[in-house]
Amino acid sequence: MARTFVVTAREICNKCGGTGYVYHPRWEQYWLENDGRRMLAQDDVDWFRAQGFDVSSPRDLPPEEIVCPKCTGNKVLITRGIPLEEALKELGVEVSDVC
Numbered sequence: 039m040a041r042t043f044v045v046t047a048r049e050i051c052n053k054c055g056g057t058g059y060v061y062h063p064r065w066e067q068y069w070l071e072n073d074g075r076r077m078l079a080q081d082d083v084d085w086f087r088a089q090g091f092d093v094s095s096p097r098d099l100p101p102e103e104i105v106c107p108k109c110t111g112n113k114v115l116i117t118r119g120i121p122l123e124e125a126l127k128e129l130g131v132e133v134s135d136v137c
Contacts, residue, residue, distance in 0.1 A: 043122040051109035058111040059103040064089055 050056040061069075068085060077085070079096040086093050086100070093099055105111040123133050 044119045045122055045125045047117045047120055047125065048114050049117075051106060051113055051115050053108040054106035054113070056113045058106055058109065058113045060106045062100050062102055062104050064091070064100065065102045 051058075054060050064086065067089075068082075071085075076082075082099060083093050083096060091098075091100065106113075109115055126133055
């Protein structure tokens with residue numbers, strides 16, 4: 039019986055760029071709506087309250103950065119079980135050259 043070989047691929051997360059963190063989606067929206075300018079702290083609270091957040095002071099605001107949802111903070115994406123032939127082709131190796 040012939041064995042099947044598989045490989046594991048690791049790549050830097052393309053969502054966070056390998057930092058493990060991304061901007062909170064609402065903060066991204068906040069910055070777009072305010073042309074990248076920060077408003078007064080109470081204005082921040084009012085804006086987030088209008089977005090449905092339960093905030094009463096600046097300390098209740100959500101963090102500006104959150105753990106990357108794609109890599110869960112691991113900074114890399116891991117794909118397991120890639121057939122060896124597929125991995126070699128992706129690396130530019132002709133399978134017929136190997137066999």
